[in-house]
Amino acid sequence: MSQKLLLNAKEINIILQRLACQLVENHKNFENSALIGIQPRGSFLANRLYDILKKDYGLTSLNYGKLDITFYRDDFRRGDKVLKASETDIDFIVENKHVVLIDDVLFTGRSIRSALTALQSFGRPSKIELLTLIDRRFSRHLPIQPDYNGRKVDAINDEHVKVCWIENDGEDAIYLLKN
Numbered sequence: 733m734s735q736k737l738l739l740n741a742k743e744i745n746i747i748l749q750r751l752a753c754q755l756v757e758n759h760k761n762f763e764n765s766a767l768i769g770i771q772p773r774g775s776f777l778a779n780r781l782y783d784i785l786k787k788d789y790g791l792t793s794l795n796y797g798k799l800d801i802t803f804y805r806d807d808f809r810r811g812d813k814v815l816k817a818s819e820t821d822i823d824f825i826v827e828n829k830h831v832v833l834i835d836d837v838l839f840t841g842r843s844i845r846s847a848l849t850a851l852q853s854f855g856r857p858s859k860i861e862l863l864t865l866i867d868r869r870f871s872r873h874l875p876i877q878p879d880y881n882g883r884k885v886d887a888i889n890d891e892h893v894k895v896c897w898i899e900n901d902g903e904d905a906i907y908l909l910k911n
Contacts (some may be wrong), residue, residue, distance in 0.1 A: 766795035769817035774835035797822035827855035841874035
């Protein structure tokens with residue numbers, strides 16, 4: 733398996749700063765907005781954005797949560813592999829809020845569909861937006877597009893995008909893997 737570095741730590745940080753700035757432009761003080769990271773991988777990205785918004789923009793009353801979609805996936809009972817659930821941590825009401833769903837890679841769109849279904853268990857937001865770090869734009873199975881996007885990657889079927897976070901993988905980097 734070969735791998736090609738797409739983004740290094742410095743480039744990822746620049747993208748995170750840009751995404752945070754776009755969020756502030758559209759949500760101002762986040763008075764009626766919330767960030768929700770999709771577990772497990774989207775929560776690393778959501779944590780980083782949450783920290784930037786608090787430190788660099790002084791947003792103190794920022795609603796932030798993590799959403800597990802394991803039991804909402806359409807492939808939940810289809811494989812031999814037992815899926816392990818992550819933690820859902822949403823300690824605020826999403827009813828009538830502007831919710832920004834956050835995930836690291838947008839591939840087929842199925843995880844986002846699952847997240848939309850899972851989110852309904854917590855109320856009915858007035859608006860839902862999608863923020864992704866990587867958009868694999870030619871791989872959709874569902875008509876889902878990000879409102880905020882770090883980078884578009886054109887990967888063919890035997891290529892995969894791997895997002896590494898220092899908290900989990902020991903480095904901040906994004907690779908394109910080819911079988």
